[in-house]
Amino acid sequence: LWLINPVTLECVVGTQIKKRKKKSYTTPKKNKHKRKKVKLAVLKYYKVDKNGKISRLHRECPSDECGVGVFMASHFDIQYCGKCCLTYCFNKPEDK
Numbered sequence: 685l686w687l688i689n690p691v692t693l694e695c696v697v698g699t700q701i702k703k704r705k706k707k708s709y710t711t712p713k714k715n716k717h718k719r720k721k722v723k724l725a726v727l728k729y730y731k732v733d734k735n736g737k738i739s740r741l742h743r744e745c746p747s748d749e750c751g752v753g754v755f756m757a758s759h760f761d762i763q764y765c766g767k768c769c770l771t772y773c774f775n776k777p778e779d780k
Contacts, residue, residue, distance in 0.1 A: 729755055
């Protein structure tokens with residue numbers, strides 16, 4: 685494209701940028717973790733006696749923000765709430 689000015693004669697080249705070549709990756713894409721749904725998972729939280737009395741197997745979270753029905757995960761020395769991150773540690777005395 686040529687532009688004519690009274691003082692100088694200028695040549696303006698188009699401002700097009702070349703497209704880059706598409707990058708070819710050597711390793712395949714990482715698969716995301718898919719959560720497995722457990723059917724009737726609520727049965728793991730309660731136990732029914734022979735008399736028909738229902739008892740909880742896990743502790744409910746006492747925090748105000750969780751409310752009723754949020755159970756704490758019970759590990760071998762820790763009880764942990766996954767919603768509010770409340771943790772109770774049970775330290776057993778070590779035998780030497």
